[in-house]
Amino acid sequence: MTSTSILVKGGVVIDTDPVPGVIGTADVLVRDGLIAAVGPDLDAGPGAEVIDATGTYVLPGFVDTHRHTWQAGIRAIHADSTLPAYLERIMYGLAPRYRPDDVRTGVLAGALECLDAGITTVLDWSHIQFTPAHTDANVEALKAAGIRAVFGYAYGGGGGTAAMAAETRRVQREHFGDDPRGMALAAFGPEIGGAERGVAEWRLARDLGLPVTAHMGGHGAESAVRGLAVLDEHGLLSHPATYVHGTCYTDDAFKLIAANGGSVSVTPTSETVLGIGYPPTGRARAAGLPTSLSGDTVASGPGDMFSLMRAAYMFERARPDGAGMGFTTRDVLRTATIEGAETLGLADVIGSLRPGKQADLIMLRTGTTGMAAAHDPIAAVVLSADTSTVDTVLVGGRVVKRGGRLLHHDVPAVLAELTASAAHVTAPAP
Incomplete structure (x- = not known):
């Protein structure tokens, strides 16, 4: 089986275990869907996909x-x-x-x-x-x-x-x-x-x-x-x-x-x-x-x-x-x-950036009017961020959102189906 690697590079990394803390500017290396390493200037090896995380906070989903x-x-x-x-x-x-x-x-x-x-x-x-x-x-x-x-x-x-x-x-x-x-x-x-x-x-x-x-x-x-x-x-x-x-x-x-x-x-x-x-x-x-x-x-x-x-x-x-x-x-x-x-009984699988866990990661954009010049990244995530700042999302090392856009689904079509379903569910009784 071919090994796949993703390097999330240059973001401000926030981890949560044992207590939430700001690691600072660092990389997150993902290999075969798992977190392999967290640290500065990591080498992903040949053939790795590099995701530029500059200007974002990187943290567990x-x-x-x-x-x-x-x-x-x-x-x-x-x-x-x-x-x-x-x-x-x-x-x-x-x-x-x-x-x-x-x-x-x-x-x-x-x-x-x-x-x-x-x-x-x-x-x-x-x-x-x-x-x-x-x-x-x-x-x-x-x-x-x-x-x-x-x-x-x-x-x-x-x-x-x-x-x-x-x-x-x-x-x-x-x-x-x-x-x-x-x-x-x-x-x-x-x-x-x-x-x-x-x-x-x-x-x-x-x-x-x-x-x-x-x-x-x-x-x-x-x-x-x-x-x-x-x-x-x-x-x-x-x-x-x-x-x-x-x-x-x-x-x-x-x-x-x-x-x-x-x-x-x-x-x-x-x-x-x-x-x-x-x-x-x-x-x-x-x-x-x-x-x-x-x-x-x-x-x-x-x-x-x-x-x-x-x-x-x-x-x-x-x-x-x-x-x-x-x-x-x-x-x-x-x-x-x-x-x-x-x-959920999944603390050994998700919830932090500990190597060996599933690579469920999110990247929040900091270059917005609501997030710029934040002095405490964790306070900014809790008090200032919103859905518009969610730039990239990985689940098990698979990128499901990139550049602020959901991948793998025709979102307008899904929402059109939802609107039609809602009309049926809420229609007045005959």
Whole structure:
């Protein structure tokens, strides 16, 4: 097999592990999709592709740990509202209108949106799985997009727990037999779907060796306590899991989750906009939990990591009595990168520039009116950069965006299909 090399040369390199820091002007050598070396004046050898990174910040790609990617076609449809109204309008109203082709179109467009904004890994929390055809379309779109994805499968068909188990096994076998870390079980229970369903889901995940991702701790204090108690009662609390939102957890609950190897995905925008609660970023991190950021749904909020980082930073710093004033721009960059990787159980694969990891890299342009003359590159990434500064994106050493333009896809055609799909999904009932 022929070895391929890429040298990302002359950018200001920012790494994130063990703590975010600015390496300075340096090169990143990529060989066969992996990071081979980071340092000044590296020699790539003959035949290497050289990417001139002068005038950019080079850093690990962002990691979104909870996104309903299929909702790209209903962007900004549910602002200024609440979570109960979201469930009524979107999950019970619009979602049943989605055909498999609508799922394929929405997921592809949503995944390309992520790549365009420098998100190289996404946990696709997919609760649009009404039939096997919906599921197959979803997975095919993720793979076609070229993003690194963990498919969070939430069974949505009938037939009870036996049918759920059979279809989950099919999905794992047919789509992820050669990618065992590419799938998670997105559980509705024990809080939203009830204790019985939750126990069945978590036991199935344990049997199949899948991590769990679940919306928990964001539905009131009593529900938060009850949900953890159900898991503890059935010996499931120690199963690898990401708790999405967690706004109602006490500090002791976060410590309990941490002691059992869990992680937290915070969505500072939808948690505040939809009235789920105050983002628990700092409290979760103080308990020792890997704490990450997620876009949740573009129906109610932004889909780019720059907006999420700023929201997380500002809400944490604004906590009463100055409790969050120790939260820094370096902390928030860590939640968007290596802690996202830790949340997904992929810290050995992505999230930093350590040699041997997958070359998931982004290059942010500094020669703009909003980024010029920045004195602290990390603060500039968190507070000043936006999607327009994302110049180049690599996933596993493959260039998927260059010179500010997505490659490998006819983006206007994808967006035209998304517009047509959205018109179908939102059309008035006859």
